[in-house]
Amino acid sequence: MKITFPHMGNVYIAAKFLMDGLGIDYVIPPLNSKRALEIGTLYSPEEICLPFKIMMGNYIESIEKGADTVILTGSCGPCRFGEYAELQMKILKKLGKNLDFIVFDLPSDIGFDELKRRIDKIALKSPKNKKEKVLALLDAYKIINLIDSLEAKAKYKAGYEKEKGECKRLLNECKKEVLKTNNPKEAISILKEYHRRIDNLKIDKSKNPIKVAIIGEIYTIIEPFSNLYIEDKLMDMGVSTKRTLSPSWWVYNTVLLSPLKLTARKIRKSAKEYLPIGIGGHGQECVGEAILSYKEGFDGAIQIFPLGCMPEIVSKSILPSISKDKDFPILSLVVDEMTGEAGYQTRIEAFIDLLERRRRYVLSRS
Amino acid sequence: MKVGIPKGLLYYKYKPFFNTFFEELGAEIIESPDTNKDILDLGSTLCTDEACLPIKVFHGHVEKIKDKCDLILIPRIMQIYKREFICPKFCGIPEMIENNIEDLPIITKAPIYLFSSDKFFKWAYETGKILTKNFFKIQKAFERAQNEQKKFKEGINDKGYALKVALIGHTYNIYDTFINMNVKNKLNKLGVGVITHEVVDDNVKYLEIKKLFKRPFWTFAREYYGFISYALKESLIDGIVYLSSFACGIDSVIVELIKLDFENVPFLLLKIDEHTGEAGFDTRIEAFVDMLSRRKRGNLA
Known part of the structure; x- marks a missing residue:
């Protein structure tokens, strides 16, 4: 059994060390690229959303490297993501690639027995004993938290750095460095080391950079390839960014808190005024975060979602009202496989220009 | 009170229920006209670009009747059957309408769960409250409306074609x-x-x-x-x-x-x-x- 998984931001780093810890064979799909997208688009239904297409590309590139089992998380609606596994399995089968899909749905939908059976499919392949397995899982959780918080720090500090590009360089270096080892414990210490370095980075506190919150559909904001590396672009412009949704946020809120019905309480509470009911996907979170980032003194927010995303279309209709009521600029960007980089870049630059100009004139809040 | 019912989305499936319910509560019902070019154009102008045609058409219907009534039915249908959903846009339709269309009369916002009579009645009560203070009247209207809906036969099955x-x-x-x-x-x-x-x-x-x-x-x-x-x-x-x-x-x-x-x-x-x-x-x-x-x-x- 050779396990693979689709990309989503930093998930591959944690997944790699989880497999290392469990002693299971795995393939990390090549980092998302034009090729993955092109292959994925070729074999996907035309009107499905962008994440589906990129994920298909990941699978096929992994199969080329010998993978035969896919791990995927599931959901049971109302957003399309829950049906991904069913379709992807069928399409790959048609292509003559008989993969085993192990889908982790919430136990409320498939029952605890079924979930346990699916977990056992992987767990029983591991030569390690029970205690080691649990430790491996805990290490992976630590790693995803460390890498996500490191990234968040780097992206926020990018606006304050004395030497331009230092944050970005450190972050990229860290990702490269951490993949060199196969030992979860070593990975944790590398990550901690980079945390120290970022903390000790020389910053200019007198700077008052433009601050932007990234909100919207979870996959397209987490996976940098799908949003054409918007956060890197903003880092280059010296803009501080914040993004609440991350793989570790997802694990904490969906896996740990959802059985207690406590998922994203603060965000959902803020959304109440505009969208009182959860509509699936992360539509309510998107609205809540727009309001939270306004309250936290951000200059603006950028919403990103894939073409045709159902929950985000609802939040997109609501965002202009928030923008009007609170005098808070929000830019909505729609991405799909046809998004052109030049037009995209221009829109982001124009938005940042607008935020800068607002500061210089009477509209400023800070 | 004049109640507006837009002829869009699941109106075609649940019209006996909604019409009977509001009639029983003594409301005058104003249905929007059948979809036409004007409604379609209004809808496409008002609605978010990315939305699908039915949602746009629904916006058009609401715009068409909003000045003629005191209350507009915007059914936020969350679930029809247990453990099943319909489209996320249905769950957020009152918010979409509210934010895309200006100068609206009162709209119904309570969620509708059709799979259980109790949960469905919650909607009926929330909505009925706007029209009457009499609890039993709402209950009676709800029951009548449900009976009407049960009688409604949907579906097409043509016979005699090759x-x-x-x-x-x-x-x-x-x-x-x-x-x-x-x-x-x-x-x-x-x-x-x-x-x-x-x-x-x-x-x-x-x-x-x-x-x-x-x-x-x-x-x-x-x-x-x-x-x-x-x-x-x-x-x-x-x-x-x-x-x-x-x-x-x-x-x-x-x-x-x-x-x-x-x-x-x-x-x-x-x-x-x-x-x-x-x-x-x-x-x-x-x-x-x-x-x-x-x-x-x-x-x-």
Whole structure:
């Protein structure tokens, strides 16, 4: 059994060390690229959303490297993501690639027995004993938290750095460095080391950079390839960014808190005024975060979602009202496989220009 | 009090209920006109660009009647069956309307869960409160309305045609003859009968979807897939005509599921949006019917 998984931001780093810890064979799909997208688009239904297409590309590139089992998380609606596994399995089968899909749905939908059976499919392949397995899982959780918080720090500090590009360089270096080892414990210490370095980075506190919150559909904001590396672009412009949704946020809120019905309480509470009911996907979170980032003194927010995303279309209709009521600029960007980089870049630059100009004139809040 | 009912989305499925309910509460009902060019244009201007045609059309209907009534019914239908959903946009439709259309009268915002009478009554009470203070009146109206709804027979099952196709699509696409350019008539004129999924019993559909890896969590997906699977097994149909609105998230999945699982069945996918031209539409239907009849002749020979 050779396990693979689709990309989503930093998930591959944690997944790699989880497999290392469990002693299971795995393939990390090549980092998302034009090729993955092109292959994925070729074999996907035309009107499905962008994440589906990129994920298909990941699978096929992994199969080329010998993978035969896919791990995927599931959901049971109302957003399309829950049906991904069913379709992807069928399409790959048609292509003559008989993969085993192990889908982790919430136990409320498939029952605890079924979930346990699916977990056992992987767990029983591991030569390690029970205690080691649990430790491996805990290490992976630590790693995803460390890498996500490191990234968040780097992206926020990018606006304050004395030497331009230092944050970005450190972050990229860290990702490269951490993949060199196969030992979860070593990975944790590398990550901690980079945390120290970022903390000790020389910053200019007198700077008052433009601050932007990234909100919207979870996959397209987490996976940098799908949003054409918007956060890197903003880092280059010296803009501080914040993004609440991350793989570790997802694990904490969906896996740990959802059985207690406590998922994203603060965000959902803020959304109440505009969208009182959860509509699936992360539509309510998107609205809540727009309001939270306004309250936290951000200059603006950028919403990103894939073409045709159902929950985000609802939040997109609501965002202009928030923008009007609170005098808070929000830019909505729609991405799909046809998004052109030049037009995209221009829109982001124009938005940042607008935020800068607002500061210089009477509209400023800070 | 004047209650406005927009003729869009699931109006076609639940009109007996809503009409009876408000009538029993003593309201004067103002229905929007059947969908027309004006409504479509209004809807496309007001609504978010990325939304699908039915949502835009619904915006148009609301805009058309908003000045004539005191209360507009915006049904936030969350779930029709237990553990199943419909489209996320339905769950957020009151917010979409509220933020896209200005100067609205009161709109109904309470969520509707149709699978249990108790939960459904909560909606009825929340909404009825606006019209009357009498609890029993609301209860009576609710019961009458539910009885009316039960009497309502949906579905099309044409008899006496040489060819028969399954017409699949959301209720609001199939029964709104303006946005689908009366596709049923077009098919009938070419000598093709139509059968829709409501004709087949729900229990049958539940059995048919068992062969899927995952229980579909959309009511629409279960209904269409189950119906097609059953109709093909019983040889009720010669082909499938799928009427889908552009950028419909649910259709993008169901269409693919049907195509992948029932490979050798003639399948015509008709996409409708605000730019659909009738000529191209006709040509595609004619070509499809030609193909069906040639196939049938070939099989008989």
